[in-house]
Amino acid sequence: MSQTVFCRKYQQELEALPFPPLPGKKGQEIQASVSKRAWEEWQALQTRLINEKHLNMLDPEARAYLNEQMERFLDNRETDQAEGYVPPER
Numbered sequence: 316m317s318q319t320v321f322c323r324k325y326q327q328e329l330e331a332l333p334f335p336p337l338p339g340k341k342g343q344e345i346q347a348s349v350s351k352r353a354w355e356e357w358q359a360l361q362t363r364l365i366n367e368k369h370l371n372m373l374d375p376e377a378r379a380y381l382n383e384q385m386e387r388f389l390d391n392r393e394t395d396q397a398e399g400y401v402p403p404e405r
Contacts, residue, residue, distance in 0.1 A: 322350035324389050329353075349389055357388050360396075367397035 320331035329350035335342030
């Protein structure tokens with residue numbers, strides 16, 4: 316049986332992440348307050364942003380930008396989107 320967490324993005328109990336997705340305190344905070352579903356959705360958006368905006372992950376400014384976008388996404392605030400991205404039809 317999988318663990319659940321009250322997801323800060325979806326405001327409901329959902330499946331928890333099996334381990335912290337980032338090192339340190341930040342990873343533990345995310346594991347305690349973000350569902351597996353929300354984290355997977357963030358990872359997809361993060362990948363699109365990195366690719367579309369040609370972000371260099373060695374650049375501290377690019378990492379800070381992604382961290383800000385992650386917080387905005389997980390708090391249900393507006394985030395940047397990859398230009399020209401059309402989500403697949405379900």
